[in-house]
Amino acid sequence: MTSLLVTGGAGFIGANFVRQTVEQHPEYTHITVLDKLTYAGNADNLKGLPDSKVTLVQGDICDAELVDTLVKDHDVTVHFAAESHNDNSLNDPSPFIHTNLIGTYTLLEAVRKHNKRFHHISTDEVFGDLELDDPNRFTETTAYKPSSPYSATKAGSDHLVHAWIRSFGIQATMSNCSNNYGPYQHIEKFIPRQITNILAGLTPKLYGTGEQVRDWIHVDDHNDAVHLILSKGKIGETYIIGADNDHVNNKQVIELICELMGLDKNAYEHVADRPGHDMRYAMDSTKLRTELGWAPKYTDVDSGMRKGLEQTIAWYRDNEDWWRPAKNNVEATYAKQGQ
Numbered sequence: 001m002t003s004l005l006v007t008g009g010a011g012f013i014g015a016n017f018v019r020q021t022v023e024q025h026p027e028y029t030h031i032t033v034l035d036k037l038t039y040a041g042n043a044d045n046l047k048g049l050p051d052s053k054v055t056l057v058q059g060d061i062c063d064a065e066l067v068d069t070l071v072k073d074h075d076v077t078v079h080f081a082a083e084s085h086n087d088n089s090l091n092d093p094s095p096f097i098h099t100n101l102i103g104t105y106t107l108l109e110a111v112r113k114h115n116k117r118f119h120h121i122s123t124d125e126v127f128g129d130l131e132l133d134d135p136n137r138f139t140e141t142t143a144y145k146p147s148s149p150y151s152a153t154k155a156g157s158d159h160l161v162h163a164w165i166r167s168f169g170i171q172a173t174m175s176n177c178s179n180n181y182g183p184y185q186h187i188e189k190f191i192p193r194q195i196t197n198i199l200a201g202l203t204p205k206l207y208g209t210g211e212q213v214r215d216w217i218h219v220d221d222h223n224d225a226v227h228l229i230l231s232k233g234k235i236g237e238t239y240i241i242g243a244d245n246d247h248v249n250n251k252q253v254i255e256l257i258c259e260l261m262g263l264d265k266n267a268y269e270h271v272a273d274r275p276g277h278d279m280r281y282a283m284d285s286t287k288l289r290t291e292l293g294w295a296p297k298y299t300d301v302d303s304g305m306r307k308g309l310e311q312t313i314a315w316y317r318d319n320e321d322w323w324r325p326a327k328n329n330v331e332a333t334y335a336k337q338g339q
């Protein structure tokens with residue numbers, strides 16, 4: 001009989017996590033989603049889930065009174081809520097400071113007061129980037145070196161969690177995952193932007209030369225790992241999550257999307273690069289695999305990202321009502337930046 005509080009559960013990864021929990025984890029008897037419903041959150045991401053099982057509370061993780069009550073009333077809190085898009089953080093860092101830093105601090109104080117189990121969701125970007133020819137991967141002991149306002153605030157939030165574990169002994173775990181893709185991802189992000197560009201009759205857009213490498217992982221594989229950490233992870237520990245796609249660059253991903261959607265593989269255009277663009281991320285998930293027995297289901301040596309991309313493309317094709325209303329605005333914002 002465990003109750004679960006999920007912050008940011010109406011966003012991309014959080015909503016997939018809530019759906020997976022309802023379908024596969026009956027040990028969680030009730031789930032409350034705390035979400036501000038920013039431009040990135042969407043109540044429809046939870047559509048179809050039983051009201052008896054899932055409750056959506058619209059609110060801000062910086063609202064200390066609300067957070068205190070919700071944390072107190074639940075056994076476990078999983079913290080996904082964040083401002084999550086690098087390009088937005090270059091235009092206006094302020095919501096990133098608010099949500100990622102003050103919001104995480106607010107949750108940690110409630111967790112400390114009520115002595116509750118907490119899991120913090122973080123990212124590979126806190127480690128900065130690697131050169132293309134650097135054979136190393138990020139591990140749990142890699143030093144932090146964030147590049148953008150987004151990754152700096154995520155790094156700051158991780159440091160807060162580390163400090164609350166060390167100084168106050170809170171019952172927390174953490175995970176740092178690589179780039180996710182899959183259903184319900186906002187169309188400002190690379191993969192869904194290109195899929196919906198093609199579906200809308202627009203040309204896919206590659207930043208700069210497209211040599212950059214992201215260690216892509218399907219969102220369900222990420223969320224499987226989070227569940228494993230919740231059930232078997234060691235309190236106080238951090239786990240790196242990655243699916244070994246660190247040999248695939250952006251150019252190869254956009255070519256594969258074009259090919260899978262029936263276009264010539266070169267049917268995309270190069271647009272202005274991102275300022276300060278991180279070159280390569282690569283994750284070493286050995287600890288998670290050996291200690292907790294995790295393995296990705298969507299990535300395999302033979303097909304790489306193909307299986308996950310086919311599923312994701314089919315989802316956007318079948319759910320045009322979900323993405324269409326945001327498309328013009330997203331593309332107008334990118335157009336102003338030459339992207």
Ligand code: NAD
Pocket residue numbers: 007008009010011012013014034035036037038039040041042059060061062079080081082083084085098099103121122123124154176177178179180181186
């Ligand atoms: P997202 O932008 O799709 O969703 C974020 C959600 O948080 C939205 O529903 C939004 O409404 C909510 N939110 C924002 N500010 C809030 C606030 N102040 N109070 C309450 N709710 C608020 O993001 P995502 O891609 O699903 O990322 C989720 C988490 O995973 C983030 O912490 C992100 O840093 C981390 N992460 C993401 C990726 C990725 O590739 N997307 C990879 C690794 C880690």
Ligand code: TDX
Pocket residue numbers: 084085086087122123124125178179180188189190191193205206207208212214250274
């Ligand atoms: O249109 C595009 N064309 C393009 O070439 C967009 C939107 C992006 N790109 C490039 C930039 C990156 O190298 O694709 C790569 C991926 O870009 P994003 O989807 O914006 O992801 P990224 O900046 O790598 O960050 C993502 O992974 C780590 C998530 O957005 C973060 O929340 C997560 O922490």
